[in-house]
Amino acid sequence: MEYIHAALLLHNAKQPVNEDNLKKVISAAGIAVDEARVKALVASLEGVNIDDAVKTAAVAVAAPAAAPAAAPAKAEGKKEEKKEEAREEKKEEEALAGLGALFG
Numbered sequence: 819m820e821y822i823h824a825a826l827l828l829h830n831a832k833q834p835v836n837e838d839n840l841k842k843v844i845s846a847a848g849i850a851v852d853e854a855r856v857k858a859l860v861a862s863l864e865g866v867n868i869d870d871a872v873k874t875a876a877v878a879v880a881a882p883a884a885a886p887a888a889a890p891a892k893a894e895g896k897k898e899e900k901k902e903e904a905r906e907e908k909k910e911e912e913a914l915a916g917l918g919a920l921f922g
Contacts, residue, residue, distance in 0.1 A: 820844060820847065820849055821840065821844065821855050821856065821859050822859070824840050824843040824844050824847070825840060825859060825863060825868075826868070826872075827843060828840065828843060829868045829869075835860065835863055835868075836860060837856050837857060837860050840856050840859065840860065841856060844856070877909075878909075878910045
């Protein structure tokens, strides 16, 4: 997890997320650097838009909290709610699949 945090910190600071910068951040935190993990993370982040991945993850986390608020009174409303929940679940799965690119 420290490696992901270091990458996000670098990205937030508008610094390139590369092996040298990751090693510096991890070392500065007092953590022994694992070269293989650094290389794997840099390779998995290649071509990933981190801003989009973070937004997608934030939407996926916020959506389940909002879903229980709606409670339709009619049976027809329940059918629509189930369809809507299925759509939301599908969106969440897609968002999490995109987030998986951060972990290789």
